[in-house]
Amino acid sequence: xxxxxxxxxxxxxxxxxxxxxxxxxxxxxxxxxxxxxxxxxxxxxxxxxxxxxxxxxxxxxxxxxxxxxxxxxxxxxxxxxxxxxxxxxxxxxxxxxxxxxxxxxxxxxxxxxxxxxxxxxxxxxxxxxxxxxxxxxxxxxxxxxxxxxxxxxxxxxxxxxxxxxxxxxxxxxxxxxxxxxxxxxxxxxxxxxxxxxxxxxxxxxxxxxxxxxxxxxxxxxxxxxxxxxxxxxxxxxxxxxxxxxxxxxxxxx
Amino acid sequence: xxxxxxxxxxxxxxxxxxxxxxxxxxxxxxxxxxxxxxxxxxxxxxxxxxxxxxxxxxxxxxxxxxxxxxxxxxxxxxxxxxxxxxxxxxxxxxxxxxxxxxxxxxxxxxxxxxxxxxxxxxxxxxxxxxxxxxxxxxxxxxxxxxxxxxxxxxxxxxxxxxxxxxxxxxxxxxxxxxxxxxxxxxxxxxxxxxxxxxxxxxxxxxxxxxxxxxxxxxxxxxxxxxxxxxxxxxxxxxxxxxxx
Numbered sequence: 001x002x003x004x005x006x007x008x009x010x011x012x013x014x015x016x017x018x019x020x021x022x023x024x025x026x027x028x029x030x031x032x033x034x035x036x037x038x039x040x041x042x043x044x045x046x047x048x049x050x051x052x053x054x055x056x057x058x059x060x061x062x063x064x065x066x067x068x069x070x071x072x073x074x075x076x077x078x079x080x081x082x083x084x085x086x087x088x089x090x091x092x093x094x095x096x097x098x099x100x101x102x103x104x105x106x107x108x109x110x111x112x113x114x115x116x117x118x119x120x121x122x123x124x125x126x127x128x129x130x131x132x133x134x135x136x137x138x139x140x141x142x143x144x145x146x147x148x149x150x151x152x153x154x155x156x157x158x159x160x161x162x163x164x165x166x167x168x169x170x171x172x173x174x175x176x177x178x179x180x181x182x183x184x185x186x187x188x189x190x191x192x193x194x195x196x197x198x199x200x201x202x203x204x205x206x207x208x209x210x211x212x213x214x215x216x217x218x219x220x221x222x223x224x225x226x227x228x229x230x231x232x233x234x235x236x237x238x239x240x241x242x243x244x245x246x247x248x249x250x251x252x253x
Numbered sequence: 254x255x256x257x258x259x260x261x262x263x264x265x266x267x268x269x270x271x272x273x274x275x276x277x278x279x280x281x282x283x284x285x286x287x288x289x290x291x292x293x294x295x296x297x298x299x300x301x302x303x304x305x306x307x308x309x310x311x312x313x314x315x316x317x318x319x320x321x322x323x324x325x326x327x328x329x330x331x332x333x334x335x336x337x338x339x340x341x342x343x344x345x346x347x348x349x350x351x352x353x354x355x356x357x358x359x360x361x362x363x364x365x366x367x368x369x370x371x372x373x374x375x376x377x378x379x380x381x382x383x384x385x386x387x388x389x390x391x392x393x394x395x396x397x398x399x400x401x402x403x404x405x406x407x408x409x410x411x412x413x414x415x416x417x418x419x420x421x422x423x424x425x426x427x428x429x430x431x432x433x434x435x436x437x438x439x440x441x442x443x444x445x446x447x448x449x450x451x452x453x454x455x456x457x458x459x460x461x462x463x464x465x466x467x468x469x470x471x472x473x474x475x476x477x478x479x480x481x482x483x484x485x486x487x488x489x490x491x492x493x494x495x496x497x
Contacts, residue, residue, distance in 0.1 A: 129353035129393075153351055156395050203348040206311045210341045211413060212333070212365030220357050220370060 005061050007127045013055035017229035018126045018134035024236035025122040029115045031240045040246035041110040048117035055121045073109050080105040128152045133221035142217055165189050260284040267317035277303055279469030291447045292456035295466035301449045305419045309341050340410035344421040346402035350394040355405050362413040380412040400431030420448035424455055
């Protein structure tokens with residue numbers, strides 16, 4: 001369910017302190033999200049792609065990952081050129097595509113891709129457990145961090161539970177169709193998984209209390225302080241400044 | 254049998270019922286002494302696991318008193334020290350292993366007991382090594398096999414250096430190799446325990462007393478007590494016959 005295809009690499013990106021990578025990706029996303037000019041957005045996407053190459057991400061896997069948002073972007077391209085008011089760019093019979101609509105769709109596409117590629121490159125290249133501990137060191141609320149870690153730990157069990165139930169249904173000749181029986185069966189399956197999850201959560205909490213858990217978490221992760229990490233953060237800062245300058249300086253063309 | 258020592262666990266007239274059901278434990282009495290190694294064998298649903306959860310303070314009896322280490326325990330805070338001195342191995346190791354890595358999970362208990370990071374890691378490493386699990390240190394807990402999970406779960410409890418163990422079906426679902434590993438570990442330990450099991454052979458090799466449960470009460474099974482010698486003998490002749 002949770003695959004981490006990029007976490008196992010050994011590029012210089014993988015070696016940078018996870019905290020620097022998270023902060024870098026976050027700051028980059030903000031600057032991209034707040035930019036509107038094509039010059040800054042295109043530069044941002046190009047930088048993302050260069051870093052993705054530097055992290056030696058498998059292009060095929062990266063593309064498959066990105067394909068999740070392609071559907072969303074398609075929807076934008078289908079809706080925005082038709083619905084945003086403005087001068088007409090081109091007509092197809094009775095249908096008019098407006099210029100502002102196309103520009104908006106293009107802008108959003110660039111933003112989404114730049115941010116997503118950057119996050120995949122910098123954050124998806126660390127195991128989820130590392131991400132959790134790094135977030136903790138970055139003063140993110142412990143509750144959120146442990147929610148992430150526990151979800152990660154137990155979602156596999158829930159998936160197993162689900163697969164087991166579905167297999168058991170098939171063994172008894174269940175064949176999903178568009179009918180009430182199917183909906184009812186799925187509702188039972190989901191309800192059962194909820195009930196079992198609650199029971200499971202209680203047992204986990206008991207097991208934790210049996211080992212002296214008093215609501216405070218301690219973590220053992222150690223992050224070495226490396227000069228390379230600071231150089232990386234410096235470079236990220238520079239990139240963000242360049243994007244901001246492109247955004248705010250008078251137009252070059 | 255009269256014992257001179259003070260019991261570790263003394264249960265008097267314990268009654269417990271799940272909401273809307275008839276009492277699963279009904280006027281149960283038990284005294285468990287240091288050095289005892291007891292097996293608990295009874296049909297499914299007879300309240301064995303419930304009994305363990307009562308001793309750990311996870312659920313509260315509707316009547317009766319629990320005395321552990323010579324103190325009457327009632328409130329959540331009374332049980333905090335109980336949990337430091339008695340380790341409970343859960344039936345499902347997935348309930349017990351929640352940390353991402355084995356080392357973190359084993360160090361969880363010591364950290365909660367107020368040990369420093371360094372001490373906790375040292376204790377965790379020493380515990381893993383003592384159970385021959387040294388190589389497991391950085392393994393991801395949910396990727397362990399069923400048998401490995403059970404062994405690591407035992408390690409997480411042993412890291413708290415308990416004086417007594419409650420083992421809830423420690424060998425259920427394990428292959429004979431892992432079962433043998435658990436037998437070896439438990440015979441090597443100088444610790445009292447009660448273990449729930451349906452495996453008579455296993456109980457005979459590892460326990461000196463067999464308890465049974467009937468009608469919500471505990472009985473000492475005299476017949477089972479007469480016979481463990483045969484199995485103990487077998488184990489004594491081939492003390493280390495395992496495959497690898």
